[in-house]
Amino acid sequence: MKKKIVILGAGESGVGAALLAQQKDYDVFVSDASLINASFKSELTLNSIDFEEGVHTKEKIFSADVIVKSPGIPEKNDLIKELRKEGVEIISEIEFAFWYKGGSKIIGITGSNGKTTTTSLVYHICKEGGLDCAMVGNIGYSFARQVAKEPKRVYVVEISSFQLDDIKTFRPDVAILTNITEDHLDRYEYNFENYIASKFNIIKNQTKNDVFIYNADDEVTVKYLNKFLNSTNPLPISMRKSLPQGAYITNAEMHIKWQKEEMNMSVEDFAVKGKHNQYNTMAAGLSAVVMDIRKEKIRDAVQTFESLEHRMETVATIKGVEFINDSKATNTNSTWFALESMTKPTILILGGVDKGNDYSFLKDLVKEKVKAIVCLGIDNRKIHEAFGNDVGLMVNTTSAKDAVQAAFHFANKGDVVLLSPACASFDLFKNYEDRGKQFKEAVKDL
Structure with a gap:
């Protein structure tokens, strides 16, 4: 008998999850308490996916084997509280996509600030470096849609704390945490530590074969590092000190060191300016070296990257x-x-x-x-x-x-x-x- 999956929320992540679930032969039902955007609605109709809008039919929802929850739905939502009480399995769309990614690699990027720029730069370097890759998640297509429609060898995934809240097995090969500052506290019971724990979820399933790039100059990250660090390889980035492994900037020169690899580049050559972008560039460059992209390709990509709309x-x-x-x-x-x-x-x-x-x-x-x-x-x-x-x-x-x-x-x-x-x-x-x-x-x- 087909496994029954219910997807709550019919935005980009919900519809992406529905398409993937249908492809993997689930019995799919999409439920959105609001009205569904016309283009998403026509996509569901076109693919003969059963859905409802403006209402949640409890009998249908509670009969699910697994529920994929939109990142926009908070924990304090009454339906979610009831589902939790009943013990129904709730996962996020990135977790669901992860189940079907095959042997592909994942570079996952989270953080309070800089994650979109860093994600875009990592993707630009990977593409220029000749990797078969896609940029997904909180930016562009949902991870699930990409896996369903056009699978790649490498996924560069921008991940919000909301998406990390409901992961079970999701594990990036390279995780980047740009920084942690107070944000979205309305979703975390106004408790900063809840939000911090959510961000560190990005490494909770990592192993000794994986890499965790973090900002050693970010006080919150460093304060909580040992609490959440597991068997991953931590690689710091810094502007305050030289590092034996990781990336650092001294005298306007970026140094990247990973195992026996070493690369230097002048910050004058960075396409994106400003101190915050130097951190973003270090993180992206370090991830690229870890991914075995050739140094000259990284250099070229960092010089040709165009900054994003609505960001400085x-x-x-x-x-x-x-x-x-x-x-x-x-x-x-x-x-x-x-x-x-x-x-x-x-x-x-x-x-x-x-x-x-x-x-x-x-x-x-x-x-x-x-x-x-x-x-x-x-x-x-x-x-x-x-x-x-x-x-x-x-x-x-x-x-x-x-x-x-x-x-x-x-x-x-x-x-x-x-x-x-x-x-x-x-x-x-x-x-x-x-x-x-x-x-x-x-x-x-x-």
Whole structure:
């Protein structure tokens, strides 16, 4: 008899899991409490996959042998609580895809900040290095869809903490943890340690044949390292000290050491600039050396990589004022890195849905670099409380157009307008991409 699989949530990961499950001869049922996006709905219909929307039919769901849960559904959801109580097996889509990846290798990347840039750079190096690879997970196609539709020899997987929460056997051959800062605490009972444990799940199934690349300069990672470290090979990256194995930068030179391999490269040659990107490049370069990609290919790829949309993206310079779109900065740590790389007087556009942000550690940088703050959100009270005494010019806005016009009004020739909100975007926008696009359109309309 066919095994029954129920997929909760019909976004990219849910539909990907449904396609893979159907291919592997499961009895598949997809259930989404909201309305399903038209393109995903037509895909399910086209493939004759049974689904429901706007409702969860409990009899159908509770009869499942296994449930694949969308990363967007929190643990506090009543249905999930009931399923847990009944002991029904719940896994994430990356776990399900892992079951069917065959002999392929996985490079898995997680972290509070920098994971999208690092993932994109790892993929770019792998592709330039001639590997048969795909970039999946939290970026682009879901892992399950890729395994079902076009299997590869190497999967570069961007993984959020939500996706790691429900893994059982998922094991990357190379794991990268960029850093850990307070983020998504609303999903972890406002307990930072729960979130930390979730991030370290990336190495929980690793063995002595695997590699774990981590940031030795990140205090939280280092503090909890021994608690979670198992039989994997830990490889640190650092800007503070030379390392016998791993990657480090001294005197503007990157050094990568893995077993007997060694590679050097000037940071002047990195395509992506800024201190945070030097960490991302070290992690990506080290993973590439571990994957046996030739040094000259790594060098070429690091020099030709193009930075991502909505991540420190230069939009335009108008009347001597530079506009930068960093809409992907959805937490205070991302905004800290953005501000840290500023060399001109800055008008900062900040705000949105606060996920339990602590703005205090931005204070010194704001005092040093920011001449005005434009709040872009429905509730900006916390921002005013945090910076009201340090920044003389502060204004509230509720649209990208108003925010851009206010910022331009405050700016003089030689200044920078930086959209780096430190918050989620769901109060005024569909997502951070929508926020970034509206910002860019408003700049072009000036």
